[in-house]
Amino acid sequence: MFRSHYCPCCLSSPFYDLCLNSTVNEKTTEVIKAAFQHAKYPDIEGEKSMSFIGKLKYGLLNLEIHNLSIGKSEFELRENVGIGIDISNVSAVFKGTIKYSYGSALFTVGHSIDFEIESKIDLVINSKLYCGKGKVAADTSDCCLTFHKLKLLLQGDREPGWIKRIFTDIITFTMRLVVKGQICKEINKVADILAEFIQETAEEFLSDGDIRVDIGVTSAPVITSNYIESYHKGLVTYNGSTSVVNASVFNPDQLSEDRSLHFWISDDTLNPLMTAAYDDGRFIRNISGEDLRFLFQKELSAARPELLNKWLSSEEPLLKTWSASVPHLWTTTQGTSVKAVAAVELSSAKQDTPPVLYFETEVEVVVRASYADKNLILNCTAKSLNAYLQEAVEKIGVAKVISYLEPELTALMNEQGLHLFDLINPEVTPQNGYVLIQMDFGFPHHLLVEFLRKTLD
Structure with missing residues (x-):
């Protein structure tokens, strides 16, 4: 069974007791932050028929993340699987621009509004370790984001209340899908890069x-x-x-x-x-x-x-x-x-x-x-x-x-x-x-x- 192993390396429980609860905890937090900040959030366009204004067309543009902080992270070794990572109380502000128009064939009204979304998110990653291309690789595709807060702030909150109500529903639903997809995708990408980086450094x-x-x-x-x-x-x-x-x-x-x-x-x-x-x-x-x-x-x-x-x-x-x-x-x-x-x-x-x-x-x-x-x-x-x-x-x-x-x-x-x-x-x-x-x-x-x-x- 051990015939081809000439340089085994072992990270044992004191490493997790000593490091993952302090040093590596801090480093992983920085990597998760990098994943959030480096993720590319695509522009999103859509339309919705409204009984009182006609057809509403909208676009969410230039989405960026600001004021990112992470409250707590915990780690757990899972036998024959990998490492479970729980990141809680991720606080971030997403900023962007809404372009929208509404009306009918006879008239159309168009506007552009800057917006912010205050968010609180928990993140759970069930990473699996495996051997790929001669290297230890991590699969973090089992990734789940839970949103505890998504508060929409339109430009100065001066726009009519009905606009805010409409876009609150549209944007919060869209943001849940987009942010989850992009963050989990970026974390998986960063995990691959990190595994490659550690191997190359060694x-x-x-x-x-x-x-x-x-x-x-x-x-x-x-x-x-x-x-x-x-x-x-x-x-x-x-x-x-x-x-x-x-x-x-x-x-x-x-x-x-x-x-x-x-x-x-x-x-x-x-x-x-x-x-x-x-x-x-x-x-x-x-x-x-x-x-x-x-x-x-x-x-x-x-x-x-x-x-x-x-x-x-x-x-x-x-x-x-x-x-x-x-x-x-x-x-x-x-x-x-x-x-x-x-x-x-x-x-x-x-x-x-x-x-x-x-x-x-x-x-x-x-x-x-x-x-x-x-x-x-x-x-x-x-x-x-x-x-x-x-x-x-x-x-x-x-x-x-x-x-x-x-x-x-x-x-x-x-x-x-x-x-x-x-x-x-x-x-x-x-x-x-x-x-x-x-x-x-x-x-x-x-x-x-x-x-x-x-x-x-």
């Missing part, structure tokens, strides 16, 4: 240069009264090639419900990422100048060879290091182990200078990751090595690599906007064959602003 976060992660969903999301769980491919693409995964060790029991958001990432996703980064030339580092001299100030158990002393005192010493093999990783409860062959070349920054020393050594490290104060932290231990150069790799080289990786990976994640999220007590827990990332979080306002900007443009 895909952008998991991409850099030519390296991307395909997070298309593999099946419809699982919905219970406590959580929503979606399953994603987690396939790495690089320069037109895509990783292949034959099986997944995922089981829903591996996720808990005590945190708001959970990500389950298997070694089958992490290993292709390492391979793509290797092929893209990202595991290469040159060290020189004061940075290099400071690096070799660390005391080691063995004496430093004279060859290294001469090299360090030479003009423009340069240390080049890179991974000479594709790194391989595997995760256990102790952490994520990474094994690779490290190549080190000692030379000079001057051109046409032969290397002083070149060697390769197999390095195996165990890494545990954490995230605090919007910074990635990597705790690393390496196997014990004996010879000076091998000990230098362990105690100097590995530590130096980590000192580069932490800020550069943090910067990469921040480029994708991670620092704009309020991540609360994030935990990275290594398990056998996968890593579980869980946290509480605050919905980022910048995402809503960007979404509304794109939607309303």
Whole structure:
């Protein structure tokens, strides 16, 4: 059943307790407002036979919405269906122009009047979540508007009472149909755009240069009264090639419900990422100048060879290091182990200078990751090595690599906007064959602003 799920994502009940009652509640209110304001209200024409004035022809033109406010919104997870959304006490003023004429074949009288309609509306949306085109999509066509107030105000209320009475009936009936149809249509459209926007934002976060992660969903999301769980491919693409995964060790029991958001990432996703980064030339580092001299100030158990002393005192010493093999990783409860062959070349920054020393050594490290104060932290231990150069790799080289990786990976994640999220007590827990990332979080306002900007443009 779970064979093709490599990156499950779970929003559990604390998310709804914490966020939907506050932050997401507020954000959804903004989206509903956008739907009301962005809806296109068509001009409406009609006619009605009146016994005392003849045939009445009318048109409702330039209908716009003003002074929109939303009183309260509530959410409910509905098992195997989706999310129920109740929006109550929506207050809005609709403004427009009435053009009308009445009379007979002998004479016709025509007028144009500006009007306002004060309204109070409740909105119920029974959204269904499903898998469409590789993405989690929302169907909000089950949408119902209830009007508790529709009060017509004609221009200054100076027109004859009979005109107001006639148009009160006509306009209120017409407005109920038009507003319901257009608002529900716009909400469904905005829901589609929002689902697309969230998926695209996640895909952008998991991409850099030519390296991307395909997070298309593999099946419809699982919905219970406590959580929503979606399953994603987690396939790495690089320069037109895509990783292949034959099986997944995922089981829903591996996720808990005590945190708001959970990500389950298997070694089958992490290993292709390492391979793509290797092929893209990202595991290469040159060290020189004061940075290099400071690096070799660390005391080691063995004496430093004279060859290294001469090299360090030479003009423009340069240390080049890179991974000479594709790194391989595997995760256990102790952490994520990474094994690779490290190549080190000692030379000079001057051109046409032969290397002083070149060697390769197999390095195996165990890494545990954490995230605090919007910074990635990597705790690393390496196997014990004996010879000076091998000990230098362990105690100097590995530590130096980590000192580069932490800020550069943090910067990469921040480029994708991670620092704009309020991540609360994030935990990275290594398990056998996968890593579980869980946290509480605050919905980022910048995402809503960007979404509304794109939607309303």
